[in-house]
Amino acid sequence: MLSFLFHFMEKGGDRMDILFTLAIEILKVIAREVAVFVAKRVGKSLSTSWKQIQRRKTKRTTHNAGKRLKGGSKKK
Known part of the structure; x- marks a missing residue:
């Protein structure tokens, strides 16, 4: 950025052009x-929510598998 500014000053650009260019570069x-x-932040948020969803799915699947192994809910 500074090299561009020095090159611009050598060509005889006026102060307003230099300030404008500098402001644009800063922006x-x-x-x-x-x-x-x-x-x-968005990536971290998405990653966290994805992990929570996967954890819920794993809990649900594990819980259901345990029910199936025990014979499920018995109706009287």
């Missing part, structure tokens, strides 16, 4: 950091 960096942060 790009901030946007990238925010995107990474959000992606990590």
Whole structure:
């Protein structure tokens, strides 16, 4: 980014152009950091919910298998 800025200054760009370019570059960096942060949070949330769903499925299947082995519920 700085090399671009120095190159721009050598060509005789005025201050407003330089400030505008600098502001755009800063916004790009901030946007990238925010995107990474959000992606990590969403990924973590999805992973946690997926694990909970799988755990529930495993509990249910194990519980049902135990019932089948014992003979299930007996009606009187």
